[in-house]
Amino acid sequence: MAELIAKTPAEGLLPVTAGTMTLTEILPACVTSVAPxxxxxxxxxxxxxxxxxxxxxxxxxxxxxxxxxxxxxxxxxxxxxxxxxxxxxxxxxxxTDQSDGWVVMRLHGTGAEDVLARLAPIDLRATVFKRGHTARTTLLHMMMSVTRSGANSFDIMVMRSFAVTAVHDLTIAMKSVAARE
Amino acid sequence: MRLKCPLCGERDRREFYYVGDAIALDRPTPDAGDVAWDDYIHNRDNLAGVTRDLWYHESGCSAWLVVTRNTVTHEVLSTALASDVKRGAAK
Structure with missing residues (x-):
């Protein structure tokens, strides 16, 4: 019997820190699609x-x-x-069980809005995108789900196969924003 | 170009995929005859002016929309969920 090693969607990619911002992986035990x-x-x-x-x-x-x-x-x-x-x-x-099919990340810190402003084509500022608001949109060319989880926190989901690209794009944007502070 | 998705709000054209004439919602009955089916499948007017098309919000909520817009002025006149149009809630 093969010994299989479970890897998280962002194994070896996260956490990432830039300035005061962090990008960490969230690991929900179970992700389920519910379509009434x-x-x-x-x-x-x-x-x-x-x-x-x-x-x-x-x-x-x-x-x-x-x-x-x-x-x-x-x-x-x-x-x-x-x-x-x-x-x-x-x-x-x-x-429908979606566990392990999506990578769930949290972008946290002052400047998180500026990071997403570089990547997503919608207004995610706190005045219009409040806690508990979510949106399906794009992260550059990837489809994503973005949810505001706090004053300076966003929960970002993309399909697992995009994890490397998503972390790369977010990291570049985080470093660019941090460099301007 | 920006389209107003009834669910997501106004979004960039990049989030959408063009699917074709909204005639696809008006499928003839199986015994409607060759002329009706020919029109349904093949014949399009390709007019310059107001068109009524289906768009798929592929990078958004995955809804199909019926978008009425003017191809000459680029004005978007109205958008509606195709599911609502099909059920007769909007036209």
């Missing part, structure tokens, strides 16, 4: 609240907190990041 069946959105939300403590987020929003978070990922789709798959929802929604 037609007309079952409210029932799915109630079941998620019972199971994980947060409701299903609407478009461009995230609910929950560190450790158990639900992030809107597109039309009719939410990702639940937490310790377990919300199996109780299976009668209301299509559940």
């Amino acid at each position: 069946f037609k007309g079952q959105e409210k029932a799915a939300s109630a079941a998620l609240k019972a199971a994980c403590g947060m409701t299903m987020p609407g478009p461009n929003r995230a609910t929950g907190k560190d450790g158990a978070r639900a992030v809107w990922m597109g039309q009719g789709q939410v990702f639940v990041l937490g310790p377990d798959a919300p199996a109780d929802l299976s009668q209301y929604a299509a559940l």
Whole structure:
């Protein structure tokens, strides 16, 4: 029997520090795509609240907190990041295991907004993109999910296969912003 | 060019993929006849002016949109979720 070695999506890539900013990997034990069946959105939300403590987020929003978070990922789709798959929802929604398929990173520190301003084509300043807001957009040419998790913190998700490129692009932007301070 | 996604808000054209004429939403019945199916599959007007097309928000929310815009003035007149249009909630 082969001895398989589990590697995290950003194994050997993170953490990265530039100036006062850090980019670290977040490792949710389980990432599950929840796509409510037609007309079952409210029932799915109630079941998620019972199971994980947060409701299903609407478009461009995230609910929950560190450790158990639900992030809107597109039309009719939410990702639940937490310790377990919300199996109780299976009668209301299509559940698909996405664990290990995405790299989840946290960009933290003064200047994080400036870093993302170099990479994403949307306004992520605190006046319009507040805590609990999320967006599907691009990180240069990669599709990403970006969620504000704090005053100077963003949680960034890209597909696992983009991890090296995403860390590279974020690192270059972090160093460029740090060099100007 | 910027398109206003009904879910995500106004976004850069880079996030979208052009899919073609919105006639794709009006599929004829199987027995509609050769003329109707010929028009549905092959015949397009390619006009300069107001067009009604499908766009896919591929780097965003993955929704299909119906975008009405003017190819002469580049004005975007309206956008709607294709799922709403199909269900008759918007036109």
